[in-house]
Amino acid sequence: MASTSLSSAAAPSSPFPDPQGRFLLATCQAGAEEALASRLLSLLPGAGRGAWRRGLVTFRRPPVAAPPDDPSSGSLAGAVFARTLVHCLGQVHGADDAARAAALVALSPAIAATRLHIWHRDHREAAGGDGSAHDTSSAARAALVAALPGIAPGATATGDLVLDVVVDGPERWWVGWHRATTPSSHWPGGIHPQPLPADKVSRAWLKLDEALAGFALTPTPGERAVELGAAPGGASQRLLEAGLDVVGIDPALIDPCVATHPRFTHWRKRARDVRLREFRGFDWIVADMNIDPVSTLEAIGRVVTAPGVRPRGIIATLKLPDWSRAGGVDGWLAAVRGWGYTPRVRQLSTGGREICLVALRSGRRGAARRRRG
Numbered sequence: 001m002a003s004t005s006l007s008s009a010a011a012p013s014s015p016f017p018d019p020q021g022r023f024l025l026a027t028c029q030a031g032a033e034e035a036l037a038s039r040l041l042s043l044l045p046g047a048g049r050g051a052w053r054r055g056l057v058t059f060r061r062p063p064v065a066a067p068p069d070d071p072s073s074g075s076l077a078g079a080v081f082a083r084t085l086v087h088c089l090g091q092v093h094g095a096d097d098a099a100r101a102a103a104l105v106a107l108s109p110a111i112a113a114t115r116l117h118i119w120h121r122d123h124r125e126a127a128g129g130d131g132s133a134h135d136t137s138s139a140a141r142a143a144l145v146a147a148l149p150g151i152a153p154g155a156t157a158t159g160d161l162v163l164d165v166v167v168d169g170p171e172r173w174w175v176g177w178h179r180a181t182t183p184s185s186h187w188p189g190g191i192h193p194q195p196l197p198a199d200k201v202s203r204a205w206l207k208l209d210e211a212l213a214g215f216a217l218t219p220t221p222g223e224r225a226v227e228l229g230a231a232p233g234g235a236s237q238r239l240l241e242a243g244l245d246v247v248g249i250d251p252a253l254i255d256p257c258v259a260t261h262p263r264f265t266h267w268r269k270r271a272r273d274v275r276l277r278e279f280r281g282f283d284w285i286v287a288d289m290n291i292d293p294v295s296t297l298e299a300i301g302r303v304v305t306a307p308g309v310r311p312r313g314i315i316a317t318l319k320l321p322d323w324s325r326a327g328g329v330d331g332w333l334a335a336v337r338g339w340g341y342t343p344r345v346r347q348l349s350t351g352g353r354e355i356c357l358v359a360l361r362s363g364r365r366g367a368a369r370r371r372r373g
């Protein structure tokens with residue numbers, strides 16, 4: 001194996017010998033592998049499937065392509081189901097962490113990465129199901145830091161070169177690298193680093209927290225948000241904490257700690273039973289209804305295309321009753337563009353079998369607002 005150096009990684013096609021330099025490694029929610037693969041292969045014509053594990057897929061990228069140092073930026077940002085997308089160096093084996101760290105150094109002897117991201121391939125399984133304790137690899141981390149003195153502890157800054165290590169069972173690590181640029185590329189495994197605080201009324205608080213951070217959204221205190229499917233109230237609680245005035249629409253009950261908040265109002269009915277003129281004046285429309293994704297989009301489209309209703313942003317959870325529905329993504333994005341919004345979509349690490357669609361109003365008014373905000 002030829003010597004390699006992450007320090008010369010500015011041109012990602014050059015520093016690594018084949019085959020290591022020509023593979024991408026993506027990790028995803030367990031079960032999303034096929035959805036991820038078909039999406040990524042459609043974005044990267046000529047790419048081929050490589051290794052396939054639960055929650056991890058590698059791809060041989062076409063020889064002509066020169067992806068950015070952070071493959072999760074640029075065109076592959078539309079990979080939707082990829083939590084992480086990194087340049088793959090290969091896998092290392094060994095009986096213990098020290099042996100695997102030594103094998104990693106042998107694989108890439110001149111590693112100059114300054115930061116380390118290490119996570120378990122199936123972090124919810126590793127954490128016992130709740131997904132909260134994803135950094136179960138402190139012994140492996142210690143072994144790597146001992147073997148690689150250039151690795152500094154702490155969070156990544158934008159532009160940092162990151163060594164990625166995916167712990168896969170008792171003897172195998174997958175190894176890769178990327179440069180941290182996008183918000184989620186700062187998170188080990190692309191997994192939102194915030195656990196659910198005990199005082200939050202539902203897991204939807206965490207999903208909204210990840211959506212705000214991952215899409216770099218900045219709602220302004222004093223803005224108004226309406227949420228379709230608000231009960232029991234976790235997402236509304238997060239919006240209230242951001243300083244927004246919130247109306248929650250849901251026939252079900254809202255948790256008292258949200259319902260009694262002075263900036264919260266509950267309209268206890270279904271979304272379609274709210275008259276369109278009542279949606280005027282909202283800056284954000286949030287939707288998290290346990291219904292079909294097409295029905296969710298119809299409910300949002302009914303609102304944002306109504307006369308006098310023009311929120312600046314949409315944050316929507318689209319539930320996927322089964323993975324085959326992932327094939328509908330492009331059509332859904334086209335519908336949102338047709339309303340005059342610029343959509344982005346991503347599967348959040350804190351959600352279930354669903355995707356998060358964020359769309360900001362397109363055009364001059366929307367762009368000026370985004371620059372100010």
Ligand SMILES: C[S@@+](CC[C@H](N)C(=O)[O-])C[C@H]1O[C@@H](n2cnc3c(N)ncnc32)[C@H](O)[C@@H]1O
Pocket residue numbers: 201202203204205228229230231232233234235236249250251252269270271272288289290291
């Ligand atoms: C996943 S829960 C929402 C969680 C919530 N966003 C939170 O933050 O806690 C889905 C909710 O959608 C509501 N729902 C389903 N269909 C709806 C409709 N047509 N209009 C309003 N709410 C609806 C359900 O009553 C249920 O409370």
